[in-house]
Amino acid sequence: MAKIKNLLLDRDGTIIVEKHYLGNPDDVELLPNAKEALKKFTQKGIELFIVTNQSGIGRGYYKTEDFFAVQNKLYDILNEYNVKIKDIEFCPHTPSDNCTCRKPAIGMWQNLKKKYGLLENETAIAGDKLSDMYFGINAGLLVNALVLTGYGLSEKEKCSNIKIDIIAKDLLDLYYLLEEQRLI
Ligand SMILES: [Mg+2]
Ligand SMILES: [Zn+2]
Secondary structure, eight states: OOOOOEEEEOOBTTTBOOOSSOOOGGGOOBOTTHHHHHHHHHHTTOEEEEEEEOHHHHTTSSOHHHHHHHHHHHHHHHHTTTOOOOEEEEEOOOGGGOOSSSTTSOHHHHHHHHHHTOOGGGEEEEESSHHHHHHHHHHTOSEEEEESTTTHHHHHHTOTTSOOOEEESSHHHHHHHHHHTTOO
16 A cells, blocks of 8 residues: 655645745744654654745745745754755746746656655645645645645635545644554
8 A cells, every 4th residue: 555755745834834925034933733743754754845835036025045044944943853854845936927836836846756756656745725735636646635724724615626635634633644544
């Protein structure tokens, strides 16, 4: 039976509190249970990646260097818990750029797949938006998991006819649900 070896994580609203165009490291705030969840995934030997749409860059709300400052703040916090994010992919474009990397397009998945030899049937996506779910569907990932943090609750109302494999309260709940279903 297929098992998840790689977990692709949306960032805003999934790992950290959704702050609506976050460009200031001082505003990084982890969601409750996020550190514990990521630590558990790490202890299971699951590789963690972030795939994040950052149209705030393309819209001119913050710069790429601000985005990296935010990332470094997040890494510092996760380091204390011995959690390592193996790599991050981000899309700096706006919807009107029609790029191939903004979720639900799968450019970020294709980059990671090529770079690390990842397989679809060993990879899951966790995110708080339907664009994360469509990303997983478009990429053909094993598990598409919606978390009800961030925009998750309101997004859930819109998702009647799309393939969502798991709906979890947060990342920690997701960990236990995946364990229960023997997917990790
Ligand atoms: Mg999000
Ligand atoms: Zn893009």
